[in-house]
Amino acid sequence: MKEAKAMAYVNAYGVLATLENLCEIDDKAKAVCQGLKNPVAICMDVKDGPCVTYHFSKDGCKMTEGEGGCTCKMSFASPEKFNALIDESKPGIPTKNPVQVLSFLLGPFTKLTDILTAYLMPSKEALKERDFFEKSTILTMYTIAGAICALGNNDSISKGSAYYICDGDIGMGITDACYVTICARNHHLSLKKEKAANPRAVMEFKTIDLANALFNGTASTMAELCAGNIHLAGMCNMIDNINRILDRVAVYLG
Amino acid sequence: MSKYPEYTHEKSQEWFNRALAAIPSGVYGHLGPSEGLFLPITKWPLMGDHAKGTYFWDVDGNKYLDFMCAYGPNVLGYCDDDVDAAAMEQLKIGNCTTSPSYKMVECAELLKDTVACADWAFFMKNGSDATTFSVMCARAHTGKKKMMFFKGYYHGDFQWAQKADYPGITPEDVANNIVVPWFDIEAMQEAYDACNGDVAGLIAQPYDHGNFFDNKCASKEQWAKVRKFCDDHGMVLIIDDVRTGFRLDLAGSDHYYGFKADLICFCKALANGYNMSAVCGGEHMKNTASSVVYTGSYWMSAEPFAACLACIPKMKRLNTPPMFREKGIKLTDGFKAAGKEHGFDLVVSGEPALFYLRIANDDSLMLHQEWIAECVSRGLFLASHHNHFINASVTDEDIALAIDIAEDAFGVVAARHPELGLK
Numbered sequence: 046m047k048e049a050k051a052m053a054y055v056n057a058y059g060v061l062a063t064l065e066n067l068c069e070i071d072d073k074a075k076a077v078c079q080g081l082k083n084p085v086a087i088c089m090d091v092k093d094g095p096c097v098t099y100h101f102s103k104d105g106c107k108m109t110e111g112e113g114g115c116t117c118k119m120s121f122a123s124p125e126k127f128n129a130l131i132d133e134s135k136p137g138i139p140t141k142n143p144v145q146v147l148s149f150l151l152g153p154f155t156k157l158t159d160i161l162t163a164y165l166m167p168s169k170e171a172l173k174e175r176d177f178f179e180k181s182t183i184l185t186m187y188t189i190a191g192a193i194c195a196l197g198n199n200d201s202i203s204k205g206s207a208y209y210i211c212d213g214d215i216g217m218g219i220t221d222a223c224y225v226t227i228c229a230r231n232h233h234l235s236l237k238k239e240k241a242a243n244p245r246a247v248m249e250f251k252t253i254d255l256a257n258a259l260f261n262g263t264a265s266t267m268a269e270l271c272a273g274n275i276h277l278a279g280m281c282n283m284i285d286n287i288n289r290i291l292d293r294v295a296v297y298l299g
Numbered sequence: 300m301s302k303y304p305e306y307t308h309e310k311s312q313e314w315f316n317r318a319l320a321a322i323p324s325g326v327y328g329h330l331g332p333s334e335g336l337f338l339p340i341t342k343w344p345l346m347g348d349h350a351k352g353t354y355f356w357d358v359d360g361n362k363y364l365d366f367m368c369a370y371g372p373n374v375l376g377y378c379d380d381d382v383d384a385a386a387m388e389q390l391k392i393g394n395c396t397t398s399p400s401y402k403m404v405e406c407a408e409l410l411k412d413t414v415a416c417a418d419w420a421f422f423m424k425n426g427s428d429a430t431t432f433s434v435m436c437a438r439a440h441t442g443k444k445k446m447m448f449f450k451g452y453y454h455g456d457f458q459w460a461q462k463a464d465y466p467g468i469t470p471e472d473v474a475n476n477i478v479v480p481w482f483d484i485e486a487m488q489e490a491y492d493a494c495n496g497d498v499a500g501l502i503a504q505p506y507d508h509g510n511f512f513d514n515k516c517a518s519k520e521q522w523a524k525v526r527k528f529c530d531d532h533g534m535v536l537i538i539d540d541v542r543t544g545f546r547l548d549l550a551g552s553d554h555y556y557g558f559k560a561d562l563i564c565f566c567k568a569l570a571n572g573y574n575m576s577a578v579c580g581g582e583h584m585k586n587t588a589s590s591v592v593y594t595g596s597y598w599m600s601a602e603p604f605a606a607c608l609a610c611i612p613k614m615k616r617l618n619t620p621p622m623f624r625e626k627g628i629k630l631t632d633g634f635k636a637a638g639k640e641h642g643f644d645l646v647v648s649g650e651p652a653l654f655y656l657r658i659a660n661d662d663s664l665m666l667h668q669e670w671i672a673e674c675v676s677r678g679l680f681l682a683s684h685h686n687h688f689i690n691a692s693v694t695d696e697d698i699a700l701a702i703d704i705a706e707d708a709f710g711v712v713a714a715r716h717p718e719l720g721l722k
Contacts, residue, residue: 206464209451211511213662245663267324271315271332273340279663281335281684282511289464 047297050094051200053124055297056131057095058236059192060165061108066187066238067161068105070180077156079103085149088115089137094124101153117142117149182257183223189260190217190225190236192294193287197234203293206286207232213245215283219256220249220276227287246279248287262295303677303707306361308344314358315345329370329685336682342672350377352692355680363680364701366630368688371542371567375613376692382571382609389605400601402608409611410579415554416563417579421588423598426541427455429564429576430502432593434459436562436580437500437535440587445494447501447534449481451509454502454539481507482521487528500535500561501525505543505552506650510684511664513657514649519557526558535584541566541576546652546688548620549611551579555620568614573606614691620652623689626698627651630689633702641709642721643670653686660719666712673708 067074084102089095090112098115100107112118118141121127129135134155139146163171164181165188172178197207210229218224224240241247250256251274258264266288269275277284318325324333326345337343344357353376356362368374375382393400407420414420423429434446446459454460458472477498479486491498503525506517529536538560540552545568548555553563561584566576574597580588631647631654638645638658643666649655658667664684671683679701681687713721 202464202470205462265324267333268319270335271325271340272319277335277338278668279665280511281338281664285335286464289466292466293464 048200049124049128051196051203052297053091053094053127054195054199055192055294056128057089057091057097058108058195059188059190059294059298060131060161061089061097061099061158062191062236063161063165063184063188064099064106064157065108066184067157067164068101070183071160071164074157074160075105077153077160078105081153085117085145085153086115087146087149087154088112088118088141089121089127089130090118090140091121091124091127094121094127101149106157115141117145119146119150178257179222179253182253182260183219185260186217186219186223186256187225187238188298189291189294190227190238192298193290194227194234194236196293196297197232197290200290200293200297203290204232206289206293207234210234210283210286211245211280213280213283214241214243215287216241216244216247216249217287218249219253220251222253222256229283244279246281246283247276248284249276250274251276262299266291301677301707301711303704305342305676306344306357306359306678308341308357308359308361310358311343311345318346336685338668338683339672342676344675352376352378353690353697361678363675363678364697364704365680366687366689366701367680367682367685368690369572370685371688372570372572373688373690374545374568374619375571375610375617376690377572379571379610379613379692381613382573382606385609386573386602386606389602394602395597395600399599400604402601402604403599406577406604406607409608410565410577413549413611413615414563414565414579415550416559416561416581417551418582419580419585419588421578421580421593422604423576423578423593423595424574425455425576426539426564426566427457427460428595428598429541429566429578430454430460430537430539431457432578432588432591433537433539433562433564434500434502435591435593436578436584436587437502437537439591440535440584441499441533443497443499445475445477445498447477447479447487447490447498449501449503449507450478451507451512452478452503453509454504455541481515482517482525484524484528487525491532496532498532498534500537501529502537502539504539505547505556508542508649508653508655508686513646514653514655514686516648516650517556522553522556522558529561535561537562537564539564542686543650543653544568545611545614546620546623547650549614569610570603570606571610573603573610575603575607617691619691622691623652624650626689626693627654629695630654630693630698630701631656633698634705637702637706638709640706641713642719643709643713649686652689654689655686656681660721666716666719669712669715670705670708673711674705677704677708679704679708 086100088098119137120140121137164184167181196203215227226237226241346358410420461468463470477490507515543552544565553560562580628651644659646657668683
């Protein structure tokens, strides 16, 4: 069962946070950013939920926690209302610079999220194109990593998993394609979208095809692990608990 | 240069590939690679062929000096002549029969005579069967619902013993589990009060022999306080001696730590690999145990009872617990010294009969995993994040060989990491 608050964090830290990576690797998304006359920093403030700001400029997108530096703001009365933005494109209430909110939301933001949706919920036809396939897999990896942290901190079952994760950095990645670091401190998880410099545990998928198969559920993590196609090292109990949260990610994003 | 050539595992891999095609995960659980114990997988034997004493051979013909002992059941040595002879003799005259063999009665009497807290014995097959029965008894005895556990608990894989985030487990399966830090009486009291005393009992291993961290031996004082807490609060105290049973003390690990459990669970060392487990308890729990509906198709099979009737007396004759302690200390002292020679800080923890190893030069276990892998691929079977086991067939020569392979493996890892400047 999904919890609305945890879902809101998944949407903020997992789904929308992947706009950062989308604007780095997709030409259409880059063009949308290039078309911005002025930087826009839109804050999404959810009552009893996340408060994050997405900063858009010609350079791309960057997410920060809190409302610092925002040029406009949209407030949501509840996690459910925020989740409706993702599921049904229902906006929140503009509470700062409503003109910018509406023009950005209906324009560049929608364009970007439409592109992101195409990658995160790809059609079989689209996946036949190798470049799209690879980008879709990489963006899914970033979304999943963000969702792992969001759930480890907010989903009641995943918090139980995080309780058993000791302090340290967990390196996750797809060999030669993309890497992330999940930082565990006092059972709180945070994400760095870079290769771990000094990990206590590592889980790396050998190929992008394997990662895709694992993400879409056509391959078994356990079987691939046993077959040696997933590189594991270090404190495997950290990975074990991350994998338990990963099961919950599938419930939330599946 | 290594003086022990590395093993290869072509046939192992072939068999394992067949296993993957026919069995989920190939080899599931702790005997296979799915729990992260075989890193990197290429260094490990995946399928065994035969075993004798403290050695086993894989399907490639590689010989391993084994300190995992099938994760515990090998207590006298693989294929012990006395135990096997008793089992084979029983097989010839009857095993799984409509009317159970009198060997079951003899076995229960033997446990009554051996285990300090035992006024009766109840038999099943696996450790999980035993812990589950014990928890049911605690609830039946007290009429209460919740069970208390110490942090990091492991009492088998039945639903109640897993955690809410495990695949196939619902929050409701574990809703009655209360977890407190080891020996934290204050936390126990708080947890007890928080559910208005609706606690049937505490189930715990005799000491914290969990994975990934240095094992922590208990003290008699700590257990005395827990025993008193349970008595004061009407809670049934269950000792899960599945892993440790008969390795610390033939009278039970509660006896070793100076107290008496209400119920105690045995499995691994009962019959030197023949499949049986048992719960023993005090007279005050006997009627409750009778009332619990619990049985299985093979639980009264005679062959394991016959094996147990040979195994326990042999452990008594050999006085195995002090022997295990002595061998464990000798072996791990040798490992530590060998590590030091190459600049490794090898930490040994837990009870010597079930020693736990960790290279402390880094906090990720990666160096440790490398060393373990090099040991295994040279014929010394250890585990990277699990306690080990001593068995009675280990000789001084075996210990010397183990230390030599360990030293060789330390050298291999040290040479691979000049950047660490280990010496």
